[in-house]
Amino acid sequence: MSGPASSPVLELRDVTRVHGEGEAAVQALRGVSFAAYAGELVAVMGPSGSGKSTLLTLAGGLDTPTSGVVSVEGVDLAGAGAVGRARMRRTSLGYVFQDFNLIPALTAAENVALPLELDGRSGREARALAREALAEVGITELADRFPDHMSGGQQQRVAIARAVVGERRLVLADEPTGALDTETGEDVLRLLRARCDAGAAGVMVTHEARHAAWADRVVFLRDGVVVDETGADHVESLADATAQR
């Protein structure tokens, strides 16, 4: 499944992103190489301003690097052009934000169906897939509700459904639990985790260690550089002891 044997779903190669010019230039990322494979959830941690959101917006094709290559399922996002990137955002990858970013005038089901309809699928097909995605995140009964009439946790579930609808292989989440209480946050992680266990690649930015711990790998960013990564086969004896129970 995961690991270097397969090719990554997301790959950043020597990516640099400079915001602004001249005196005001900020190097948000400096030569970052990073990959996420099918079936794994990767957490990105780092202090505020270390480049986490920049990394994610580049991975999601919402921004383009100053130098280096970002590819999703082997497709170079820069080469795909703006139209190609927009298409990939509707079909290959999903994005979850801290503040949910749902469209207030649309119901939950319509929010989830929107990327599919924009992609030219029939309304009926899009709605059927949207209901499937809502079922996956456990809120079938909220399909016809508007965002204003949902709790934060419910809105985030809708946002996750929108990010995974139609079998998208890459899920990107920027502080998805940031606006939620601990329990609700765990529910959101459980959903992301399940999606990755089912074969998607996930990348999640978080500053909460407890939430990052749901990931298979934790990558640490400092000043636009990846400084470290967890290996994660610690405390094996403890794990073995539980496996025997």
Next chain:
Amino acid sequence: MTVKNALLALLEQGPMYGYQLRTEFERRTGATWPLNVGQVYTTLTRLERDGLVAEDGADTEGHVVYRVTDAGRDEVAAWFTTPVARTQPPRDELAIKLALAVTVPGVDVGSVIQQQRSATMAALQDYTRLKRRGPDPASTQEPHDLAWSLVLDSLVFAAEAEVRWLDHCETRLRRAQLERPAPSPAASPATASEETVR
């Protein structure tokens, strides 16, 4: 101290022999704090000497079985009604290491912090994996599953607190470095570290 009280508390449930005590202890606490059988028997000998347990014959296979005495019951009751002393925190190797790292010349404190953060995060990932794999604490009927899940929670909270503390140390260190810019490389390392940190 802890082992003694834990064994006494287990014996409140009924007479047991050493190996059983070890098994019951680990059912409740995982293998977080492994107990060897030798340690169990040494402790039982001491408890017997102090009149807190007594031999209660042997089972069919010849294991010597122990039971708790009235004095032992009082001891357990006292343990549960007295808070664990926190006035003298146990020595914390990490806190001591960092205290020395920021004062000893030539130590890359940033990488001491990052290495620890990685290691602690890796442990937290393991605990989280164990929690996910284990029975749902909300639905489990087994008291020792609940016990083990609470022990895991304790490990999670401690690891989480450690990561937060490391983040805090890093922020303070960076601020200290900004407020007092490092002297020119010509300065001796000892002078440099005295001036940049503390």
